[in-house]
Amino acid sequence: MHTVADVASAQTRLLDFKRHGLRVGFVPTMGFLHEGHLSLMRLARARCDHLVASIYVNPLQFGPNEDLDQYPRDLERDTALCESVGVDTLFVPPDLYDGDHSTTVRVQELTDGLCGASRPGHFDGVTTVVARLFGIVQPDVAVFGEKDYQQLAVIRRMVRDLCLPIEIVGGPLVRDVDGLALSSRNKYLNASDRSRALTLFAALQAIANSGSPSVSERLAIARPIVQADSVDYLSIVHPSSLKPLETIDGPARALVAAHVGSTRLIDNIGL
Amino acid sequence: MHTVADVASAQTRLLDFKRHGLRVGFVPTMGFLHEGHLSLMRLARARCDHLVASIYVNPLQFGPNEDLDQYPRDLERDTALCESVGVDTLFVPPDLYDGDHSTTVRVQELTDGLCGASRPGHFDGVTTVVARLFGIVQPDVAVFGEKDYQQLAVIRRMVRDLCLPIEIVGGPLVRDVDGLALSSRNKYLNASDRSRALTLFAALQAIANSGSPSVSERLAIARPIVQADSVDYLSIVHPSSLKPLETIDGPARALVAAHVGSTRLIDNIGL
Numbered sequence: 344m345h346t347v348a349d350v351a352s353a354q355t356r357l358l359d360f361k362r363h364g365l366r367v368g369f370v371p372t373m374g375f376l377h378e379g380h381l382s383l384m385r386l387a388r389a390r391c392d393h394l395v396a397s398i399y400v401n402p403l404q405f406g407p408n409e410d411l412d413q414y415p416r417d418l419e420r421d422t423a424l425c426e427s428v429g430v431d432t433l434f435v436p437p438d439l440y441d442g443d444h445s446t447t448v449r450v451q452e453l454t455d456g457l458c459g460a461s462r463p464g465h466f467d468g469v470t471t472v473v474a475r476l477f478g479i480v481q482p483d484v485a486v487f488g489e490k491d492y493q494q495l496a497v498i499r500r501m502v503r504d505l506c507l508p509i510e511i512v513g514g515p516l517v518r519d520v521d522g523l524a525l526s527s528r529n530k531y532l533n534a535s536d537r538s539r540a541l542t543l544f545a546a547l548q549a550i551a552n553s554g555s556p557s558v559s560e561r562l563a564i565a566r567p568i569v570q571a572d573s574v575d576y577l578s579i580v581h582p583s584s585l586k587p588l589e590t591i592d593g594p595a596r597a598l599v600a601a602h603v604g605s606t607r608l609i610d611n612i613g614l
Numbered sequence: 615m616h617t618v619a620d621v622a623s624a625q626t627r628l629l630d631f632k633r634h635g636l637r638v639g640f641v642p643t644m645g646f647l648h649e650g651h652l653s654l655m656r657l658a659r660a661r662c663d664h665l666v667a668s669i670y671v672n673p674l675q676f677g678p679n680e681d682l683d684q685y686p687r688d689l690e691r692d693t694a695l696c697e698s699v700g701v702d703t704l705f706v707p708p709d710l711y712d713g714d715h716s717t718t719v720r721v722q723e724l725t726d727g728l729c730g731a732s733r734p735g736h737f738d739g740v741t742t743v744v745a746r747l748f749g750i751v752q753p754d755v756a757v758f759g760e761k762d763y764q765q766l767a768v769i770r771r772m773v774r775d776l777c778l779p780i781e782i783v784g785g786p787l788v789r790d791v792d793g794l795a796l797s798s799r800n801k802y803l804n805a806s807d808r809s810r811a812l813t814l815f816a817a818l819q820a821i822a823n824s825g826s827p828s829v830s831e832r833l834a835i836a837r838p839i840v841q842a843d844s845v846d847y848l849s850i851v852h853p854s855s856l857k858p859l860e861t862i863d864g865p866a867r868a869l870v871a872a873h874v875g876s877t878r879l880i881d882n883i884g885l
Contacts, residue, residue, distance in 0.1 A: 354779060
């Protein structure tokens with residue numbers, strides 16, 4: 344595995360692989376890797392000749408009162424994990440933007456609801472950094488986790504709208520043995536937080552197990568199950584437009600975001 | 615020359631050329647081609663193996679009271695002209711956006727002044743369509759005219775910020791024998807409009823010929839020369855940041871935009 348920190352060197356190296364006909368796969372991350380990330384890298388590994396992972400905690404996608412400074416980091420451990428799943432190039436830029444960076448990529452509508460409503464500007468930061476990373480890496484295939492379900496839908500839309508010749512693959516959410524969706528932020532949870540955090544998945548399971556076609560009925564069953572300090576949303580939406588549904592008569596996705604202590608957690612399930 | 619109207623067919627065709635190692639050049643236009651466009655195509659022709667031109671009148675970059683519906687079109691003549699300068703693939707999409715297109719690429723700051731001030735949203739439309747065209751064509755080199763000087767600076771910034779591996783080349787402005795900067799919109803001018811239109815270049819020449827280091831002095835000399843119905847701006851700016859200068863002690867660009875009759879004209883000159 345080759346580790347590269349410089350933007351221009353990374354791009355030159357990867358364009359050269361592409362020029363030689365190699366299919367480049369890409370998994371962008373913010374580091375502090377867990378089995379969820381590794382599962383995405385394994386998915387990408389099987390779909391490409393040269394696997395690139397990136398670790399960059401992107402300031403643009405954090406709000407002013409969010410956990411940018413506290414976001415957990417462990418580059419040494421991350422490097423070993425990337426190597427263990429067959430990453431060929433690990434891109435770890437200390438900084439990613441020019442001082443006078445002035446371009447924003449914005450996906451409208453899809454970013455209005457769900458996490459977009461409680462995290463203004465978050466998705467603009469995500470699409471802008473992903474567009475820049477795609478520019479550097481020029482991947483043929485990129486894998487994003489279904490854990491960040493709205494993010495995946497937003498990136499699919501961006502790639503479609505900008506006609507980028509990149510296959511976007513969604514990787515299934517990975518859960519801990521107790522059912523908690525893996526997240527770098529789970530590190531913040533103490534034991535009692537963690538048992539409350541588990542109620543998010545319990546609520547989603549209740550939604551999935553209810554046979555009712557009525558969204559309001561399913562949400563009424565699930566809402567009391569969530570034991571959080573505050574709930575940003577508990578919603579059932581169309582899987583690609585992310586528009587709230589009233590009736591379930593086709594594919595649908597249930598999503599939840601809630602604060603447990605000072606930690607904001609998200610989870611989702613296909614219906 | 616091969617003409618293609620369909621987005622997916624165009625992308626498949628051009629990616630295939632790239633995969634075979636050909637260097638792809640690109641000149642995007644809104645059609646109604648004149649010698650200015652053809653000079654850009656000749657510049658691109660000399661820098662690539664496979665030359666792509668596009669003709670698309672992009673609704674996103676027209677304001678609600680602008681000339682989208684009247685914008686001149688002549689596809690048959692344009693096709694012959696493209697062939698005459700050695701275009702290999704002519705891309706003429708009847709429509710370029712999906713019905714639920716929702717992605718905008720926006721360059722801040724550089725788009726605040728000059729034409730950005732009088733045409734709100736114009737440059738968002740330009741960067742969005744150019745990003746999408748770049749996605750489809752995946753050019754190695756793209757040529758834009760210095761006639762649209764601010765547009766060229768904005769596209770250079772977008773390409774830098776999104777790390778697109780595309781060389782952006784600026785093509786010199788081409789003038790008619792009387793000095794009028796070539797523009798598809800010159801078609802709108804009657805004889806008396808045209809003689810007034812020539813005063814824009816006369817004013818720019820007066821700025822270039824003045825030896826004064828003072829921007830306000832040079833502008834004071836030039837301003838009375840312009841015979842237009844209204845002047846959007848007459849400015850001297852830094853050539854890449856586009857920030858207004860007070861003193862000329864290095865490279866600078868003088869730019870003018872004015873309405874003559876119902877026609878909005880722009881011109882510029884290097885100092």
